[in-house]
Amino acid sequence: MMLSLLPTLRRLTVAATVVAATVTALSGLSRQAAAEQKTITDVLGRTVTVNAPLKRIVLGFYFEDFMAVGTPAAYDSVVGISREAWESWVPANWAMHTGHRPSLAQIADVGEVEVQSFSVEKVLSLKPDAVVLADWQYKALGLDADRLEEAGVPVIVVDYNAQTLERHVASTLVLGEVTGQSARAKEIAAFYKTAVEDVQKRVAAAKQAKPRVYVEFGNKGPAEYSFTYGKNMWGAIATAAGGDNIAAPFVEWWGPINPEQVLASKPEAIFLSGNESKKNPASIRMGHGVDAAESKARLQGYLSRQGWADLPAVKSGAVYAVYQGASRTLSDFAMVQFFAKQLYPAQFKDIDPVKNYLDYYARYLPVQPKGTFAVSLKD
Structure with a gap:
């Protein structure tokens, strides 16, 4: 009885394997279709075409802003950071965040622009979808930023250092596109805009x-x-x-x-x-x-x-x-x-x-x- 069932079981196993392979292939196609290609305009007016949200990001600065806009889950996609700009510049803040999320300390360090330790080779070895830099970092890198783009790694520039309402809002919206959190970015940008404009109105009233x-x-x-x-x-x-x-x-x-x-x-x-x-x-x-x-x-x-x-x-x-x-x-x-x-x-x-x-x-x-x-x- 058992022997007579073996051919049937083999046919069923082969059929199941074919179905599974077909489902996997269709699932892959579905994921590719869902990966949305976007053209992002950064704060310098440069257009960068990427598949967003990005899956592999090197982040140069504005670590908390990236987290606030993208939610803490956005760091699941960060493969490299300029660690000194966080750990050395605001050490207790770094300790607070790594105490909450120890895996931050395991993110690869790509060096820091200001002390000239930023490594293009290290960035390229991480195979990022894009590098997100502060305006001052991008300008200081000069030809090294060009090298990244020539190697096929887009550079997206944001800028909170300018400390203008326009740049803050624009940078926040860019981070929203990068992390797939555009709605949250708009909420935070509106919150910030309202707070600053309230100050301006009160000062004018004085x-x-x-x-x-x-x-x-x-x-x-x-x-x-x-x-x-x-x-x-x-x-x-x-x-x-x-x-x-x-x-x-x-x-x-x-x-x-x-x-x-x-x-x-x-x-x-x-x-x-x-x-x-x-x-x-x-x-x-x-x-x-x-x-x-x-x-x-x-x-x-x-x-x-x-x-x-x-x-x-x-x-x-x-x-x-x-x-x-x-x-x-x-x-x-x-x-x-x-x-x-x-x-x-x-x-x-x-x-x-x-x-x-x-x-x-x-x-x-x-x-x-x-x-x-x-x-x-x-x-």
Whole structure:
């Protein structure tokens, strides 16, 4: 009886194998059809044709913005990062994210543009669908960026460093296309736009002269002036918040300013930015895991600079510290609010910028930072 069934079983097995192979082939065709070819226009107006959402991405910068727009699942498609720009620049932020998702530390490091360790060969070895770079990275790479594209790897440029509403919105929408999260990108872009435009309306309603503002990256400590900002980053935030940035006539993007010019400009408010780094014991410390008392103590040290005691900002106590990592990012709307609240307090009594900063994380990111992100010597 059993022997008589064997031919039938063999025929059924062969038939099943054929059916399975056919289904697999059709499934493959279905997936190919579903892979949508898109032409993305990046923030430089360059058109890049890719199959989106991308499956293999090398990400140069804006790590949290990529995650906020694409959701944490977007990192499943990231095969390479410029790790130093995350781990070294905001170490506690990196530790917070890797503590939540240890696999981030296993993503290949392709080197960092600013310290000239970025490796085209490493990028190509990862066989990415595209490389997503900050505008400043793309421009600094120059011919190396061309090499990537000549090798068949598209480069997509985004830019939050410009710190303009237009570039923030455009970059967010590009990240939405890259990650297949266009609807979420539109939501976040609209949220950011509404917050910044609200600041602009409140400042306009104040109908007063713009206060003179000086901003400095406090990474070198009081003994040495570090760079300030002109048209981008904190300089653009100061302008968006209704301030008159004293560095704007002298510094285009970022760079040093003559200390005598700071004294001559008589700023009415001073903002010093800092991060979590412990490399310089006198630098401004701000960010995840930093105690407010330490931030204020570091901030107080800057008041001993020659000539600063006579500045209007110091005389009135209008000296503040802000988190460097909260600039050039979608969460920086809260820093625009913080600047504006210090410059126009009557117009922003109902606004809590630090709470709004933390609420942004609760809404769009999988981690919740704890630390010091904006402080005043008045508090």
